[in-house]
Amino acid sequence: MKRYDVAVVGGGPAGLAVAITATSRGLNTVVLERAAVPADKACGEGLMPSGLAALDRLGALPHLDRKESAPFVGIRYVQEDGTTAEGLLPAPGGLGVRRVALSSALVARAREVGVELRERTQVLSHRRSPDAVMLETADGPVEARMLVAADGLGSPLRRAEGLDVEFAGPRRFGLRRHFQVAPWTPYVEVHFADGVEAYVTPAGARRVGLAFLWEDGVVEGRVGFDTLLARFPRLAERLAGMEPDSQVRGAGPLARVARARVADRFALVGDAAGYVDALTGEGLSLAFACAESLGMLLPDALVKGATHEALRPYEACFQRVFRKYAWTTQALLMLARRPRLRRPVVRLLGKAPWLFERILHAVVA
Numbered sequence: 001m002k003r004y005d006v007a008v009v010g011g012g013p014a015g016l017a018v019a020i021t022a023t024s025r026g027l028n029t030v031v032l033e034r035a036a037v038p039a040d041k042a043c044g045e046g047l048m049p050s051g052l053a054a055l056d057r058l059g060a061l062p063h064l065d066r067k068e069s070a071p072f073v074g075i076r077y078v079q080e081d082g083t084t085a086e087g088l089l090p091a092p093g094g095l096g097v098r099r100v101a102l103s104s105a106l107v108a109r110a111r112e113v114g115v116e117l118r119e120r121t122q123v124l125s126h127r128r129s130p131d132a133v134m135l136e137t138a139d140g141p142v143e144a145r146m147l148v149a150a151d152g153l154g155s156p157l158r159r160a161e162g163l164d165v166e167f168a169g170p171r172r173f174g175l176r177r178h179f180q181v182a183p184w185t186p187y188v189e190v191h192f193a194d195g196v197e198a199y200v201t202p203a204g205a206r207r208v209g210l211a212f213l214w215e216d217g218v219v220e221g222r223v224g225f226d227t228l229l230a231r232f233p234r235l236a237e238r239l240a241g242m243e244p245d246s247q248v249r250g251a252g253p254l255a256r257v258a259r260a261r262v263a264d265r266f267a268l269v270g271d272a273a274g275y276v277d278a279l280t281g282e283g284l285s286l287a288f289a290c291a292e293s294l295g296m297l298l299p300d301a302l303v304k305g306a307t308h309e310a311l312r313p314y315e316a317c318f319q320r321v322f323r324k325y326a327w328t329t330q331a332l333l334m335l336a337r338r339p340r341l342r343r344p345v346v347r348l349l350g351k352a353p354w355l356f357e358r359i360l361h362a363v364v365a
């Protein structure tokens with residue numbers, strides 16, 4: 001049986017980014033993805049400047065179908081009474097990218113650099129031998145010197161490795177759908193209501209994505225796309241009569257905690273490695289940053305036997321990047337959950353755009 005250097009489970013943005021980076025550094029890499037690619041997924045689809053720069057470094061940007069994307073210049077908060085605060089992102093700004101187009105670009109780049117991509121291949125279990133990891137799939141076993149789990153929020157591999165930690169805080173969920181309408185603003189708009197946020201991302205010349213985030217138990221009755229939209233009368237009015245451009249897709253619970261990112265011959269990356277919330281729109285940027293760091297470390301780590309110790313620099317890099325993301329996301333969540341505090345703070349930021357911009361630049365830099 002062929003033995004790969006690296007087997008990546010999950011062909012989402014994180015898995016493909018690790019595979020591209022590792023293969024570009026000479027490793028023989030296979031990606032095992034249970035779905036067909038390119039794949040759609042519930043996502044707000046806003047790529048922050050650092051994520052955009054990572055996509056460029058990965059060599060995937062030239063493969064991106066620009067018709068399936070739209071640039072945005074900043075973030076605008078919109079409150080119930082119509083008050084707003086807006087700030088510009090650092091140059092070159094962000095890009096709203098339809099998820100299928102992002103997946104297509106990463107898949108094309110992965111194939112270009114020589115990644116072996118097996119779609120419709122679900123990994124069922126894994127076990128270690130002294131010098132490798134054996135993966136069981138419906139199509140037979142796969143052997144590799146190193147296993148990278150990029151299998152998303154629920155990560156069965158994180159659980160199987162005993163790295164899952166129960167999250168004790170509030171359970172938050174997300175839903176998204178697209179509409180055929182020209183973006184009415186060059187900003188990503190985050191609309192606040194009690195217990196729910198809606199964010200609108202331009203994702204094409206005639207497409208906007210609308211994503212809702214809410215906390216379990218805060219929204220009464222049956223939660224659905226239309227009931228959530230009804231909580232935002234301004235958005236409901238704007239979108240009345242507009243043709244939907246996608247199916248409703250959901251995800252959650254969002255917050256996930258892992259005890260550690262690495263074990264012998266094993267690493268977690270992307271949402272599988274830990275996630276706080278989608279409210280700051282940083283999941284993709286975080287996934288790319290960590291995936292690149294892991295992919296660059298792997299050749300050296302494999303020479304050292306891919307031990308827990310050899311993979312430790314990746315854990316350190318993850319901690320550094322994640323800490324900042326977690327801190328800012330928790331701060332914004334705290335505000336979102338306390339409308340009486342959030343309203344004056346957003347009003348203040350509206351009157352002092354320089355302050356909002358300074359905060360934004362510090363967060364997304």
Ligand SMILES: Cc1cc2nc3c(=O)[nH]c(=O)nc-3n(C[C@H](O)[C@H](O)[C@H](O)COP(=O)(O)OP(=O)(O)OC[C@H]3O[C@@H](n4cnc5c(N)ncnc54)[C@H](O)[C@@H]3O)c2cc1C
Binds near residue numbers: 039
């Ligand atoms: C509502 C919502 C809005 C968001 N908005 C934004 C935003 O605006 N900007 C942003 O940057 N981020 C956003 N995010 C976060 C972003 O979508 C994620 O951070 C990103 O998708 C993480 O990528 P990933 O590759 O880690 O996981 P995923 O994209 O979930 O990929 C995991 C892959 O693993 C595969 N898989 C799982 N198990 C197996 C198995 N056993 N065998 C084989 N394959 C398997 C799955 O099929 C899947 O393709 C949002 C998330 C949500 C839920």
